[in-house]
Amino acid sequence: MFDEFPEPARSQLAAAFDEGRTRPEWAFTQGQARVAFWAPFRDAEPVVVWQFEPGPDPGAASALLRRSLQTMGLSKIIHDISLQPGLTPVVDRAVEHQALVGAGFAMEVERLLLEWQAGSDVPEDPGRLSYRPARRLPTADVLDVLVRISQGSLDYDTQVELATAGAEHEARWMYDDLVNRKGKPDWFVVGYLGDSPVGLVAPDDHSIAYIGVVPEHRGHGYVNDLLARGTRTLAEAGVQRVVAATDVANTPTAAAFLRAGYSEVGRLFRYYWRAP
Known part of the structure; x- marks a missing residue:
């Protein structure tokens, strides 16, 4: 089924198959419309509509989506449309938007796409926290955080x-996702103030995959410490472009990325489908 996708989608699907993230039976075509589903790690359920090429007819693409969702037996799925700032799917990806809505998807959240580039200032780690690799901690401790x-x-x-x-x-689910990310094992860390866990940051090979602070330590700027640690980890590894995303409504996290030298490079519009 992958052979029915043009390049570069065919090669991307083949690479994802080798990593256990997609399968030929998760790929569907109908006329000029094509769609494939993707899972974040091996043996996980598919969570994303991936490689969606709606073709020129939104009605045919909607029918393909409905058929593929029924065949897969899924209860929920997401699809992301990424655009440059100022653009909107309704106008700038109209066929794709119409196909999604026609298949029962709804756009529910808008996210900021952020980027730090090599050559920019690397954020300083204030030195308030000590860090322990999450994979060396008891799983239960990381799950609790x-x-x-x-x-x-x-x-x-x-x-x-x-x-x-x-x-x-x-x-x-989040733990399984983060420990299966690409990147060196010690990059995913929990930050501590003494023996009290403050939060964690999980860089992978190109992004800040996850960052968060526990409630009792919020309001003291520790997100800045964690983000500095994650960004510096990737910068020192030679990563030229570090990407991240956060909800537009999550203004504290967005502000932390901007303080750390990240720039807004686009918007991500996230569509959700849930079984009736």
Whole structure:
């Protein structure tokens, strides 16, 4: 089925298959429309509509999406449209937007796309925290930090998962995702003030995949410490471009990235589909 996708999608699908993140039976075509689904790590359920090429007819693309979702037996899925600042899917990706809406998707959250480039100032680590690699800690300890970070989170996805699946399920899924990310094992760290966990930061090979502070330590700027640690880790590894994303409504986290020398480079519009 991958052979029906043009380059570069075919090669990207083949690479994802080798990593256990997609399968030929997760790829569908109908006329000029094509869609494939993607999972964040091996043996995980698909969570993203990936490589969606709607073609010129939104109605045909909607039909393909509906058929593929029914065949996959999914209960929920997301699809992201990334655009430069000032653009909107309704106008600038109209066929894709119409196809998604016609298949029952709804655009529910807008996110900032952020980028730090090599040559920019590397944020200084204030030195207030000590760091321990998450993979060397008991899994239960890291899960506890993730559960606590989710409390009062301004992140929309986290809020949805807490309301539908619960904090423990969300933490377990997040832990599995982060420990399966590309990057050196010691990059994903928990920050401590003495023996008290403050939060964590998880860089992968090109991005700040996750960052968060536990409720009792919020309001003291520790997100700046964690972000400095994550950015410096990647800068010292020679990464030329570090990317990140956060909800537009999550103004404290967005401000922390801007303080650390990141620039807004676009907007991500996240669409959700849930089974009736």
